[in-house]
Amino acid sequence: MDFTRRELIAGCSALAIAAVLPSVAHAITTPEERETAIREATRGATVTPGRVTLGIPQVAENGLSVFTTVTVESPMTEADHVRAIHLISEKNPLPRVASFHLGPRAGRAKVSTNIRLANSQRVLAIAEMSDGTFWSDEKSVIVSIGACIDGG
Amino acid sequence: MLRAALLAGLLALPAAAQTPRIKSASEFLSPDLKALQADETANPGMLWVDDGARLWRETAPDGKSCASCHGDATESMKGAAARYPQVGAEGRLLNLELRINECRTQRQIAPAFAYESEPLLALTTYVARQSLGMPMAVKTDDSAATFYKRGEAFFHRRQGQLNLSCAQCHDGVAGSRLRADVISNGAINAYPAYRLEWQTLGSLHRRLRACSLGVRATQFNHGSDEYLSLELYLAKRSQDLRIESPGVRK
Amino acid sequence: MALAVARVSMPATAKKGDIIEIKALMRHVMEPGYRSDNRGQIIPRDIVKSLSVMYAGAEVFRMEMHPAIAANPYVVFSTVAVDTGELVFTWTDEKGATTVEKKPLMVTA
Numbered sequence: 001m002d003f004t005r006r007e008l009i010a011g012c013s014a015l016a017i018a019a020v021l022p023s024v025a026h027a028i029t030t031p032e033e034r035e036t037a038i039r040e041a042t043r044g045a046t047v048t049p050g051r052v053t054l055g056i057p058q059v060a061e062n063g064l065s066v067f068t069t070v071t072v073e074s075p076m077t078e079a080d081h082v083r084a085i086h087l088i089s090e091k092n093p094l095p096r097v098a099s100f101h102l103g104p105r106a107g108r109a110k111v112s113t114n115i116r117l118a119n120s121q122r123v124l125a126i127a128e129m130s131d132g133t134f135w136s137d138e139k140s141v142i143v144s145i146g147a148c149i150d151g152g
Numbered sequence: 153m154l155r156a157a158l159l160a161g162l163l164a165l166p167a168a169a170q171t172p173r174i175k176s177a178s179e180f181l182s183p184d185l186k187a188l189q190a191d192e193t194a195n196p197g198m199l200w201v202d203d204g205a206r207l208w209r210e211t212a213p214d215g216k217s218c219a220s221c222h223g224d225a226t227e228s229m230k231g232a233a234a235r236y237p238q239v240g241a242e243g244r245l246l247n248l249e250l251r252i253n254e255c256r257t258q259r260q261i262a263p264a265f266a267y268e269s270e271p272l273l274a275l276t277t278y279v280a281r282q283s284l285g286m287p288m289a290v291k292t293d294d295s296a297a298t299f300y301k302r303g304e305a306f307f308h309r310r311q312g313q314l315n316l317s318c319a320q321c322h323d324g325v326a327g328s329r330l331r332a333d334v335i336s337n338g339a340i341n342a343y344p345a346y347r348l349e350w351q352t353l354g355s356l357h358r359r360l361r362a363c364s365l366g367v368r369a370t371q372f373n374h375g376s377d378e379y380l381s382l383e384l385y386l387a388k389r390s391q392d393l394r395i396e397s398p399g400v401r402k
Numbered sequence: 403m404a405l406a407v408a409r410v411s412m413p414a415t416a417k418k419g420d421i422i423e424i425k426a427l428m429r430h431v432m433e434p435g436y437r438s439d440n441r442g443q444i445i446p447r448d449i450v451k452s453l454s455v456m457y458a459g460a461e462v463f464r465m466e467m468h469p470a471i472a473a474n475p476y477v478v479f480s481t482v483a484v485d486t487g488e489l490v491f492t493w494t495d496e497k498g499a500t501t502v503e504k505k506p507l508m509v510t511a
Contacts, residue, residue: 061182061332062402064348065472092470093436100479101464105457107421107482113465114188114472116434144332193411193425196474202409351431351473 028118029095034088037095038126041086042134047126052085052137054125055112063143065114070100072109072127072135082109084128091121117143174326174337176393177401189342189400197277197346197398200270200353204278207271212262218275221259229282234395237384239295245380248276249355267374273353277344280397287394288341290387303385306378312369333402338363339390340383342399353398356383408503410491415508416483424463426453427476428493428501434469449496450475456490457481457507483509 029037038047055069074082081104087097100111109127117123120142127135178186188194208225211217222228237247246254252275253264265272292300307318321330322338329335343356350358357374360382364371372378412424428450435447447469455463462481481489491503 057182057184061185062348064351065188067184067188069478087470089470093434094468094470096468097470098468099466100477101461101466102479103462105460105462105482105484106480108480110478110480111465112478114476116470116472191425193409193427194476196427196429196476198409199407199427199429199474 027093028091029089029093034090034095037088041126045134047134047136049136051135052125052127054123054137054139056123056139056141059142059144060117061144063117066117066141067112068115069110069112070125074109076104076107076109078104081130082127083130085111086126087115088124088126089121092118117141119143174339174389176339176341176396177336178342178396178399180334180336185400189396195346195398195400197353197400200274200277200398201281203274207275208278212260214261216260225278225282229279231283231286233280233283234286234289237380237387238291243295245299245384247380247383248279250375252276268355268358273344273355276355277353277398280344280395283395285394287392288387288390290384292384292388296384299381299384300388303381306382307385312367314367316367338386339393340386341390341393342396344397345399345401347401349402407501410503410505412505415510418483418509418511420483421480422483423478423480425478426491427474429474432469432471432473432475450493451496452494453477454492458485458487483507485509
């Protein structure tokens with residue numbers, strides 16, 4: 001019996017064995033919830049795109065661990081530095097991902113971590129400066145789905 | 153094109169006596185995941201290596217630790233993992249987990265660790281780590297031959313609701329995409345591995361059970377004869393691939 | 403058996419004023435509270451809430467985490483080498499339990 005690629009894919013995905021698998025059922029952040037999260041992080045201030053670079057893959061191999069780096073242009077002196085960096089998700093169950101609190105003793109405004117993305121979405125990085133201004137960068141990430149449902 | 157490749161693969165099987173040249177699954181990973189595996193601080197599997205190092209020195213109730221007999225693992229365990237599975241004194245095929253438990257019960261006089269328990273995972277990973285970068289090199293002749301042949305037959309046998317054999321994917325269409333995954337050769341040079349799907353580290357047999365379920369075939373138990381023989385066959389397939397344990401996999 | 407809970411890597415020595423890169427990995431399931439088990443019961447949320455790093459008399463770094471941080475949370479950040487001393491890493495979960503790791507740093511002139 002020959003197998004076409006279609007048959008392989010259909011075969012792997014078609015047979016539901018939901019009774020055996022741990023399942024995930026969750027809400028998705030609404031645009032309003034995302035806006036609220038941004039407002040909370042920025043205390044209502046205006047956010048200007050720029051000065052921030054969000055390093056994240058265009059296509060995430062696996063949504064369970066996506067390596068993310070945020071870099072902000074800043075001399076990181078007492079007079080001029082990054083106070084905090086916030087990561088905001090668009091379509092995860094919750095909009096807040098993480099907040100990093102820095103300061104002049106960081107030396108460099110660059111942080112990295114592994115985040116979870118529930119599905120393809122935009123990720124927003126916001127930086128709060130010591131002068132009270134807020135800057136941002138946003139990237140779209142495609143989260144690919146694994147081949148087989150194998151129950152772990 | 154795919155049909156021809158599959159057909160060619162299937163036709164070649166009965167005659168397959170030599171191990172095909174296969175790649176480590178790392179070669180199919182994204183640069184980010186490859187980097188994660190290579191970085192000793194970022195690779196979550198290293199937490200189990202740390203545990204294993206601690207356990208190695210922990211004394212069992214009768215007073216012996218692994219170190220009491222084996223000394224410094226970084227010396228004594230070099231190359232050990234590369235030679236497993238292997239046939240033990242009583243003619244049983246042993247993988248690393250079974251050997252560790254054999255030491256536990258017969259020499260340390262302590263209860264065996266349950267399969268997939270934290271201590272067993274930690275010790276297996278710690279011992280495997282001592283062979284980092286060394287080529288896999290199992291014996292498949294003499295007393296191992298029967299087990300090897302069983303494993304080879306398992307790998308080529310169609311199973312389950314999808315009537316698929318391991319060979320059809322992992323030899324036949326390795327390198328092709330199944331949704332967003334790239335089908336690997338099924339090499340086992342990086343186990344125990346931290347699998348993102350599990351959000352934790354797990355053993356090879358756990359992964360084999362996931363494979364079996366993925367193709368809707370019977371899942372065998374950890375330490376079953378089926379998976380042990382298969383493990384020997386897979387280890388031979390992975391011959392000369394460098395040990396990477398603990399690997400990071402999707 | 404005590405589980406290994408963290409791995410921190412950073413240089414052991416640095417010159418005063420150097421910016422050093424620090425990598426910290428902590429063992430934690432980071433259970434988001436959305437998954438259910440085989441019997442359909444929700445697995446309760448259990449996450450690390452924050453990582454705080456103290457060095458030379460001040461908190462030099464703090465990371466607040468939410469369920470979207472991957473299991474076994476990993477972070478890379480930097481700090482300026484100011485004085486010989488100890489960096490103290492404290493991870494706190496939502497129930498208030500803490501995990502502490504200390505790393506010495508020798509700072510030369």
